[in-house]
Amino acid sequence: MRTKQERVHTIGFSIASKLSVQLWVRLIGTFLLLNIFFLGTSAVVLVLSGERSAVEAVRLLAEEGPRIAEEPGLVGLGGVVIERVEEHGIGWSVPEPYSGFFPAETASARRNFVLNAEAGTPFYNLFDRLEYQFQLELDGIYYRIAVQFAPWIWALKIILLVLLVYQVFHAVQAIFTQARLIRTVLQPISDLAAQAQTLSKEKGPLSVQEMEALAGTLDEINAARLDTRIDLDTTQDELKSVASAINSLLERINQSYRLQARFVSDASHELRTPIAAIQGYVNLLDRWGKNDPEALQESIDAIKEEAANMQELVEQLLFLARGDNQTLQLELEHFDLGALAQTIYNETQMIDSDHKFVVEAGEVWVSADQGLIKQAVRILVDNAIKYTPAGGEIRLRVLRSDKDVHFVVQDSGIGIPAQDIPHIFERFYRADDSRARATGGTGLGLSIAKWIAERHGGHLEVLSREDIGTRFTLVLPATAYFNSSPALGTKNSSAL
DSSP states (O other): OOOHHHHHHHHHHOHHHHHHHHHHHHHHHHHHHHHHHHHHHHHHHHHHHHHHHHHHHHHHHHHHOGGGGGSSSBTTBTTEEEEEESSOOSOEEOOGGGGGGSOTTTTTOEEEEEEOOOTTOOGGGTTTTEEEEEEEEETTEEEEEEEEOHHHHHHHHHHHHHHHHHHHHHHHHHHHHHHHHHHHHTHHHHHHHHHHHHHHSOOOOOOHHHHHHHHHHHHTOOGGGTTOOOOSTTSOHHHHHHHHHHHHHHHHHHHHHHHHHHHHHHHHHHHHHHHHHHHHHHHHHHHTGGGOHHHHHHHHHHHHHHHHHHHHHHHHHHHHHHHHTTOOOOOOEEEEHHHHHHHHHHHHHHHOOSSEEEEEEOOBEEEEOHHHHHHHHHHHHHHHHHTSOTTOEEEEEEEEOSSEEEEEEEEOSOOOOTTTGGGTTSTTOOSOHHHHHHHOOOSOHHHHHHHHHHHTTOEEEEEEETTTEEEEEEEEEOOSOBOOOOBTTSOOOOOO
């Protein structure tokens, strides 16, 4: 669950929140424009009403004479006051080019808006005594006609108040309704981000600018620039999960690309060595070895050995290629792993008389591909033979627990340096090139054994000490088909 600070951060910086704020600001702007239009329209209506009242007042003056100016108010013209003045006062006159748009009775009058508000009047009542004043000359007498807008102002204030109340209510409601609407509209993008979480193992709607920035970054990525990454600091919150997933995907692609390039380079190097040796001996035979039986036999033996090495390497490469492409199918069967250990023990004794072999295995059943399991164990045994001096002991043990079966291959050889153990399952990795040249091998055996173990739902464990020995353990899921075998921890046959 997110903390309060994280929730505030999301509200402040998410795409949905930004869109909601932008739409809310636009709504407020629309309301302001509407209010300005209402006030402007009201002002025009007041001016037109004042002009009409002033024209009617001038006509009454023309008909009734100056005595009307002595009345407190004109009958039939509510809110109009006529006073005699000595001369024109302040005000503005209609410019000559535009005087034709005004009535002839008031075209020459000076006009002015006057607020007769007293000091301390509240702003709400400030315009209650607004007057539209006309100052004009009629038959040599100066008059001031004041049109009072109090009834109009009161009605307009009521309408404006109702309008403002509605706008405030609608603005508050929009905060919530727009957020829901935006989330609904952006739901497909949110679903896309949710799908991206399965790639990046992280949680996380996108703006057009962010999508364009993301597309621009991706467009720049090619095989030569797989180390390019999307900047997460400048990415919107909802986009961070997508960008992080893409970065994670790019990282895995880049790592796979580097491993593939290294694999091709190492494979080329491994193939180049026997090919160079074969070419060397062929050239030797071509020059003068045909007539030298000893050189001829040496060349034939060397060529046969290098060809065998090439065949082994190619077969291992093909095995790994089929494994990587998921085209290598397992042929599962129930078999006794203890019996397999005994078979490997018997076969190994026949081909290697320089080491002492010991087997400790009871009846332990597993469900696996027997051929592949035997291949993995043979790889471990061959490694033990290569790196154990003559006279050393190699021990084969089959152990079981409630959930796992352990096939242990332990030797008393030279051991593996601690800094090399994390890398021994990498393809073509060999801890010591000088030892590799002396013992043979391609550096692919442990990679194959690891693949076989993982393909069966198991794994390989290694424990090694230099000049003491190495113990490899092939761990496989156990089945219900077992009777008796040594349980884990019942015997301590390792000095490691």
